[in-house]
Amino acid sequence: MSWDDLPQIDLYSDGGAEPNPGKGGFGVILSYKGRIKEFSVGYELTTNNRMELMAVIFGLEKIKTKAKVTVYSDSKYVVDGIKQGWAVGWERDHWIKKKGNLVLNKDLWQRLLDVIDKHDVVFNWVKGHDGHIENERCDQLASNGINSEHKIKDEGYLEYLENIEYYQEQKIEKEGDACRKCETLVVKKSPKKRKLKPGQNYYYEYYLFCPNCKTMYMVEDAKRTIDQQGNSLFE
Ligand SMILES: [Zn+2]
Known part of the structure; x- marks a missing residue:
């Protein structure tokens, strides 16, 4: 067939x-x-x-x-x-x-x-x-x-x-983990580009997002630190 x-x-x-x-x-x-x-x-x-x-x-x-x-x-x-x-x-x-x-x-x-x-x-x-x-x-x-x-x-x-x-x-750590509020599987999202605040020495490259209840989860793995030189741009 x-x-x-x-x-x-x-x-x-x-x-x-x-x-x-x-x-x-x-x-x-x-x-x-x-x-x-x-x-x-x-x-x-x-x-x-x-x-x-x-x-x-x-x-x-x-x-x-x-x-x-x-x-x-x-x-x-x-x-x-x-x-x-x-x-x-x-x-x-x-x-x-x-x-x-x-x-x-x-x-x-x-x-x-x-x-x-x-x-x-x-x-x-x-x-x-x-x-x-x-x-x-x-x-x-x-x-x-x-x-x-x-x-x-x-x-x-x-x-x-x-x-x-x-x-x-459980911590929400990666795509496919279950949202703590509604158990829906979270997906990766990229934050909108925004300017760092003076003195801010880190940012998140991505975050995890529940497509059902819209909860955002910030994860350590996505945290990026900015070196002193980058930081000095804001001084
Ligand atoms: Zn949810």
């Missing part, structure tokens, strides 16, 4: 928890040749990021024959984790972060990589709550899940709890 013969499927997803962590839900739409299938699932206790991951996994696992799938998610955590190659890197490192701790939500990242392998999958990030019709619909389906009376248990939540304490104590 050649590439062009594969069925082409669009997968839209959204997930969330209220509060975070708290009761959760996700919504998924699968679209194939104009035919649409909708799913809505609720969980007793989970997190935003777990629901965003679960939504994509659930949708992909519903597809029974090899397909070309385009995923649309408003989660930077999910989309960057795949597109920037971080999840593949974690798998290669056997899901162990520094000091022997596990990658956060390892269970779901592993499941996601496994199901991606069965298809040809492309990920797209869409801005949430921005009038994107299918994204809005998925948001509604996720809410239906959160408010449903038949919620199921997120079996991986306990392992998540064991790991999260470690993460909240």
Whole structure:
């Protein structure tokens, strides 16, 4: 079967928890040749990021024959984790972060990589709550899940709890580390050029930035000191 013969499927997803962590839900739409299938699932206790991951996994696992799938998610955590190659890197490192701790939500990242392998999958990030019709619909389906009376248990939540304490104590040091506030994976950014203040003998070449909650992290590795001569320019 050649590439062009594969069925082409669009997968839209959204997930969330209220509060975070708290009761959760996700919504998924699968679209194939104009035919649409909708799913809505609720969980007793989970997190935003777990629901965003679960939504994509659930949708992909519903597809029974090899397909070309385009995923649309408003989660930077999910989309960057795949597109920037971080999840593949974690798998290669056997899901162990520094000091022997596990990658956060390892269970779901592993499941996601496994199901991606069965298809040809492309990920797209869409801005949430921005009038994107299918994204809005998925948001509604996720809410239906959160408010449903038949919620199921997120079996991986306990392992998540064991790991999260470690993460909240960690320094943010490099791209792909999890933001302490929202767990989204941070990216490198270059600061706008600005003049040094008189007497300032250092600057940061880059900083780490959470694309979700916009928190900035200054890192020691990016700190550059300026020699006396450079400094004297300001005297
Ligand atoms: Zn964040």
